Amino acid sequence: MNITVIFNPTAGGGRARRLRHFVRALEQGGARVRLYHTRAPGDATRYLNALAHQGECVVAAGGDGTTNDVINGVKPGVALALFPIGTANVLARELNLPRKPEEAARVVLEGRTLNITPALLNGRRFLVMAGVGYDAWVVDQVDLIAKRRIGKLAYAVSMLRQVFRYGEVRFRVTVDGRPLDCFSAVISNGRYYGGSFILSRQANLSRRSVQVLLFQRPGRLFLLRCLAALLLGRMERVDGVASLSAERVTVTAPGLEPVQTDGDPAGFLPAEIELEAEPVAVRVPWA
Numbered sequence: 697m698n699i700t701v702i703f704n705p706t707a708g709g710g711r712a713r714r715l716r717h718f719v720r721a722l723e724q725g726g727a728r729v730r731l732y733h734t735r736a737p738g739d740a741t742r743y744l745n746a747l748a749h750q751g752e753c754v755v756a757a758g759g760d761g762t763t764n765d766v767i768n769g770v771k772p773g774v775a776l777a778l779f780p781i782g783t784a785n786v787l788a789r790e791l792n793l794p795r796k797p798e799e800a801a802r803v804v805l806e807g808r809t810l811n812i813t814p815a816l817l818n819g820r821r822f823l824v825m826a827g828v829g830y831d832a833w834v835v836d837q838v839d840l841i842a843k844r845r846i847g848k849l850a851y852a853v854s855m856l857r858q859v860f861r862y863g864e865v866r867f868r869v870t871v872d873g874r875p876l877d878c879f880s881a882v883i884s885n886g887r888y889y890g891g892s893f894i895l896s897r898q899a900n901l902s903r904r905s906v907q908v909l910l911f912q913r914p915g916r917l918f919l920l921r922c923l924a925a926l927l928l929g930r931m932e933r934v935d936g937v938a939s940l941s942a943e944r945v946t947v948t949a950p951g952l953e954p955v956q957t958d959g960d961p962a963g964f965l966p967a968e969i970e971l972e973a974e975p976v977a978v979r980v981p982w983a
C-alpha cells in the first residue's frame with residue numbers, strides 16, 4: 697500500500713519522536729511511505745494538490761487543523777487516515793482513534809472505512825465544525841504562544857476573555873431556507889467540541905447533514921449556562937438553544953465577524969455552508 701503522511705511539526709507542540717515510531721510501524725506493516733513536513737498553514741493542501749499520485753491513503757499527522765488542510769487536498773478515491781498528535785484532536789476522539797503510534801498505524805493498514813461527507817464553507821471543506829459569534833472569537837483570539845505551552849488550557853483562557861463579546865451581535869442564520877436569528881451558532885458535522893465535550897447528541901458524522909446549534913438568547917448568564925451544559929453534555933436541553941439538522945446554511949451579520957472551521961480561523965462572514973457531493977473514506981478501528 698502506498699501512503700502519504702502529512703506531518704505538521706507544530707501540532708500539539710511538536711511530536712517528531714512519535715512520528716518516527718508511526719512511520720516505522722507503517723513500513724513494518726508493508727506500506728511504502730512518502731513523508732512530508734508542512735512548512736506553514738495551508739501548505740498541506742498546496743502540496744497534495746500538486747501531487748500526481750497520492751497513494752491509496754493520505755494520513756494527517758497533527759490535529760484538527762492539519763486534517764482540515766489535508767482534506768482540502770485529498771483527491772477523489774483516496775482514503776483519509778489520522779495520526780492524532782494535535783492539541784484537541786476532536787475528530788480523532790469522535791472516531792475513537794488510538795494515539796499510540798503502533799496502534800494508529802494498524803488502523804491505517806487494517807482499519808475499516810467510514811464514509812464521512814465533508815461540509816463546505818464558502819467552497820472550502822471542513823470535517824468537524826464551523827462556528828460564528830462567541831465560538832469564532834475564542835478561536836480568533838486564542839494566544840498561540842500560550843497554546844504551545846499549555847495546550848487546551850489556552851482555549852479555556854480565551855473562552856473567559858471573550859465572554860464580554862457574547863450577545864453584542866445578532867446573526868441571521870438561514871437553515872434550509874428558514875430564516876432564524878441568534879447570538880452565536882455552531883454548525884457541526886460531529887458530536888464533540890473542544891476535545892471530549894459533547895456538543896450535540898443529534899449530530900452524526902456518518903449522516904449526510906450538519907447539525908446547526910443556535911444560541912438564541914443574549915446575556916452573559918445565558919452563555920455561562922450553555923458552557924456549564926457543555927461540560928455536562930446537555931447543551932441541547934438548554935432553553936434558548938435550538939438544534940436543527942440541515943443540508944444548507946447561510947450566515948450573515950452586520951460588521952466584520954470572523955468564522956472558524958475545525959478550530960482555526962476561516963475568514964469572515966458572510967458564510968454559505970453546504971454539503972460536499974461525495975463522501976470521503978476515513979480509516980477507523982474495527983471495534
Ligand SMILES: Nc1ncnc2c1ncn2[C@@H]1O[C@H](COP(=O)(O)OP(=O)(O)OP(=O)(O)O)[C@@H](O)[C@H]1O
Nearest residue numbers: 707708734735736737759760761762782783784785
Ligand atoms: N509548519 C507549520 N508552521 C506553522 N503552522 C502550521 C505548519 N503546518 C501546519 N500549520 C498550521 O497549524 C495549525 C494548527 O495545527 P493543528 O490544528 O493540526 O494542531 P493543534 O492546534 O495542536 O491541534 P487541534 O486543532 O486538534 O487542537 C493549522 O492551522 C495548520 O494549518
